[in-house]
Amino acid sequence: MRRFIFIVTGLALASVLAGCGRSEQKTEDIRPVRAIQLAASQQQVTAEYSGNVQARVESQLGFRVGGKIQTRKVDVGSLVKPGQVLMQLDPQDLRLAQAQAEASFKSAKSNFELAEFELKRYQELRKTNAISQSAMDAKNTAFESAKASFEQAQAVFKTQSNQAAYASLTSDVEGVVTAINAEVGQVVAAGSPVVQVAKAGELEVVVGIPENNVDVVKRATKIEIRLWANPKEIINGKIRELSPVADAATRTFIAKVSIIDPTPKQTALVKLGMTAAVQFLVNTPGAFVKVPLTALYQEKGVTSVWVVEKGAVKLVPVQIGGVSGNDVLLTSGVVAGQTVVTAGVHVLNPGQRVSILPPEPKPAPAEPYLTSQNLLAPQSANPTVVQSQGAVK
Structure with a gap:
């Protein structure tokens, strides 16, 4: 038995010594990745802002003389006609x-x-x-x-x-009462608003535009309105008024977008006070390269992409001009025709060999809802990404 143990031990030791004498054969690490070939084209960017539906004409009515309110003949939501009595003083x-x-x-x-x-x-x-x-x-x-x-x-x-x-307050227009600011028994001064009436007819959506996107809104080639209650219904709009000064409270520029040529269905859908989203669609003046968000690689505050050349990757810094859905628009760093890695960017090293996997089935395209001002203006040295505020999807 002891002799058998010595024989087994000797064979194992010989096998180890023989293995140590062989040289290990190294294999090259080739990382599989997904990639796309870049193409440059004119892009359509979109700025979207939320607002509310208002009447184009909304009047704050008050008595032309002072006195004590004796009767109130309307409520909020009441439909009124020209000459109809709203309130009466003693x-x-x-x-x-x-x-x-x-x-x-x-x-x-x-x-x-x-x-x-x-x-x-x-x-x-x-x-x-x-x-x-x-x-x-x-x-x-x-x-x-x-x-x-x-x-x-x-x-x-x-x-x-x-x-x-003047003791009787009457409506000047046909419309609907949207607010009551005084009640029976209250003593009011001449000119104090007591009833608010929205004139029937043209409606509009009021939104606040950030100062860095005012030029984008001015250059919009198409404006679409979607109601929060029915986002699938697209209503055409046009800018009726854009304030030349910023609002003191919100620091945004108030834009009034009129609803143009509504269908009977759309007319029935739109109600005063509804929440709506307004999209301003603008075509970029030049061609831009678009890549998925997954292609971006962030390191030390620098945004880059991995470019595939001769089967190996290299890191190339890029400048982002805007965001459209799940894609970003690049203004510099890469050109059309180059191949960029879109998946696996965080496991690569400069000079690493890669193999490109076949493309996956394309999902349904995401609806763009963001934009950047610098796509529509002369390119700056350090363009910034500007996202639209208050997007309602």
């Missing part, structure tokens, strides 16, 4: 003032008629030299004074009559 004081002005008017009218009659009588007497010229001049002066007093009283009476009519 008219007692206004009616008393009107009655006083009417009495003054009647008194002034009587004095004027008497002065006119006296003037005519004195004119006849003057023709026969029955009265002096000084007496005639006095009658002329009395007539002119009575006439002025009559005209003044007449104007005051008309003014007070209007004031009494």
Whole structure:
């Protein structure tokens, strides 16, 4: 038994020594990757911002005189027509003032008629030299004074009559009541907004545009509106107004986008106050290279891609001009025709040999919703990626 153990041990030791004498054969590490060949073309970038539907004309109505609200005849959501009474003030004081002005008017009218009659009588007497010229001049002066007093009283009476009519607040347009700012029993000053009425007709979407994308919005070749309640329905729009100054609170430039040529279905869908997303579509002035986001490699704050040349990879810094869906638009660093790695970028080393895998089936294209201003302006040395704010998908 002991002899058998010695024989086995000797054979094992000989095998180890024989293995140590052989030289190991090294195999080259070839990493499989996925890659695409770059192509340059004109791109369509999109800026999308959320906003809300408003009427083009929305009026803040108030009484033209002050007083205590006696009745309210409408509620929020009420449909109103021109001339319809919305609220009424207590008219007692206004009616008393009107009655006083009417009495003054009647008194002034009587004095004027008497002065006119006296003037005519004195004119006849003057023709026969029955009265002096000084007496005639006095009658002329009395007539002119009575006439002025009559005209003044007449104007005051008309003014007070209007004031009494102002106790009733009426709608100037056909529309819908969107807000009530005062209630029965409340004393309001002249001009204070008490009812808000949105005029029926043209609707628009109001959005805030960041200052770095104002030029993008101005160059939009097409504008699409999608309601949050029905995002599949695309409604055409156009910029009606773009504020020249930034809003003091949001620091954005307010854009009003009108809804143009809506179909009956779209007209029924769009309601005041709805949330909507507005897309501004702009074609880039030149051709740009587009790569997937997975092709980017970040190292020490530098964005690069792996370019395949002669079966090996090298790291090439690139400049990003914008984002479109799951792809990025490159403004420099690579050119059309080069092959770029799109999967496996974080396991590669410079000079490493790679083998390109066959392409995967293409998924459904993602809808672009982001953009960058520098794609539409002269290229800067350090372009930055600008994402649209408040995107509603």
